[in-house]
Amino acid sequence: MINDKDIIETLEELETFLRLIETGALGLDNVAGVALATNNANGRPFVAVLDDSQQLVLGRWVSQDVYENGKDMVRYGTKKPH
Template structure:
């Protein structure tokens, strides 16, 4: 999450990210879940991709608006296209 320009700032980009995870497009292994969370240090929101041991595989910063409005999208998954 060190790349400050890689922030998800709208629900369409969040959905695209979730679809890429579901389709294996990012090459991640053993993905077990996706969650919205906040950084313990500074409270910044992010979307986290977790393995079956709840270890972080990948994360992307999200804006506060996406954090608040994207909860159902993360919880229920993206619409299938």
């Protein structure tokens, strides 16, 4: 499910969203991963929260800037390197 009104516009907003997922603060069940993807119908980028069957549990639209520059954050998590 993707809500059109919830667009992640900045890398800081992406980091906050990922931390909510990592800590379980959104109360989602069976979360196995997070990915950046594009909608097949219109090419619009979004961040996808996936279950262990790789089915969409939750999605948020992201800006093009976040899609292009947030890949490492999604791939490696929000923990800062030492």
